[in-house]
Amino acid sequence: MDQSKNRTELSELGEFGLIKHLTRNIKIKQKTSVRGIGDDAAVVEYKNKQTLITTDMLVEGVHFDLMYTPLKHLGYKSVVVNLSDIVAMNGTPAQITVGIAISNRFSVEALEELYDGMLLACDKYNVDLIGGDTTSSNSGLVISITAIGYADKDEIVYRNTAKENDLIVVSGDLGGAYVGLQLLEREKQVFKANPNIQPDLEGNDYIIERQLKPETRSDILELLKELKVKPTSMIDISDGLSSEILHICNQSEVGCSIYEEKIPIDPTTINMAKEFTLDPTVCALSGGEDYELLFTVDIGDYDKIKGNPSLTVIGHITNKSSGVNLVARSGALYPVTAQGWDSLLNKEEEV
């Protein structure tokens, strides 16, 4: 019947058939998931815990480019960026719901790839896919995911609770996702100019993976528990270090000093930034999409975290009147401004 064995049209299954097909292998694993897909609403129960809820949308042409983003990676990333918001509250992600608007130019197989990636992330982070909505779109692909998680009331870490003299800490390293994106964009242009040229990504696996397959740092929450350190405030780095530290400082009504020389940047990131004549520090400050954790700890906890290879102290909280500052290698002080990735402004620039 169909012209190609490898392409099943969405319309062959219809909405209910499609949802049934895509979710046929989903098994509920979490005790907290009372009821998953198949009713008007999903049911979860976190006894004596508070519930954390976050929603993120990913829009084709704005947040991702299918020319260099494999659908499986996109599915994985779309889940991870949501789980990251639960983790940034010091919570345990446990469930997601998935809304997808998709045009008929996609096949059932393409959608399966996307789901495979989402379910891979669910497996890795012990999360159940408990509900959602799949619908058609007249144009691009839009993915909207809501992540649900839990934490004890006194475990939750907010953004607005940093205190003067707290140390500012980041996990992992920064800027990689941004230079990875620059590399992918460059190779896309090369490919568009001459489709016979193979993309030159060799030796840059790390930054490509930072862009295409980020992880959420739930391992850092484990580490902090082992170290008996509870952050005084926390946020995940989705829009760049500048933007996130401003959120913490503004909402906590404090200032801070961040030291340029302390910002952790991987050598691959530094080399690639230089290839693009970009300042690696600017990539770390404004690049975004690293999904590392930015948090503050009481200065008394310094001994517990110092020297840990996963954690870097990059500065400290000051009083509000001192402002939010970057201390450059030269010793000069620069006020930090939000030049994080702003999807609406970004869009405007593209037009």
Add this chain to the structure above:
Amino acid sequence: MDQSKNRTELSELGEFGLIKHLTRNIKIKQKTSVRGIGDDAAVVEYKNKQTLITTDMLVEGVHFDLMYTPLKHLGYKSVVVNLSDIVAMNGTPAQITVGIAISNRFSVEALEELYDGMLLACDKYNVDLIGGDTTSSNSGLVISITAIGYADKDEIVYRNTAKENDLIVVSGDLGGAYVGLQLLEREKQVFKANPNIQPDLEGNDYIIERQLKPETRSDILELLKELKVKPTSMIDISDGLSSEILHICNQSEVGCSIYEEKIPIDPTTINMAKEFTLDPTVCALSGGEDYELLFTVDIGDYDKIKGNPSLTVIGHITNKSSGVNLVARSGALYPVTAQGWDSLLNKEEEV
């Protein structure tokens, strides 16, 4: 600075500025909302309750046509259709998160209209808007809402628990939203042919409102509590009576008989259906978007509900082998098939 006082470009505010602007008047009202907008995730706490979660997407050109859908109505409806899924679990909706992908052809004022409608629905149904995401889109408007609610564990009513001999009940009346849509579509075509002709909607407020400003029947849950009736299964009618009764019967592994003459249809709906040479029963069965409740009750509860103007008994549950049947006015038996509104097939037809 701006050319028109009535149009503020989205780019003038940027993403964070836009979210701040749109959410500036939002106040948390529910005790269960611990933390709303402004952190990585929202926090809710339902002590000793189970949590209900549902997500729905509304896509421009698929689920709504901005030519005849005022943005305020669209905002209202997009919230209501989600709350309806919580109500259909016999739960209390308490919070929503809102994801919006919007193109720059919309102004800040247009987005304010949309938010006004959403907040109006939040006010009416005592729900807090606690989080979300606003981003740009390269084309149409996409709205993704997640509704969160709660219920006692033994209060929740699922779809898969209907029992043989149960009575099948619907609230309100059916088919109105569908004929309302037909009327709006007709007037759109008339307008496109001659923009000087005013739309002829007189006397049809009821069906227009059924389409543009539906309500969720949380009042029916109250009524059932007063009557001391707990449904044995329940679903909301978003895709049409046929589709919903099939969900209940298939998931409960039972059959049913529905009587055509019992299906409640408003006179305005009947008249307008006839004007379009549509069978009013088909409009009720396949139209969808009425957001009434379809539920089953134990036959022993018949005396409690009979004669109630808000409730109509339309049939009863049979054993599985009897199938899912409509008993026509003629006495003839027709197997019920899912011809509800299927957004993917619907889309296919439009192409």
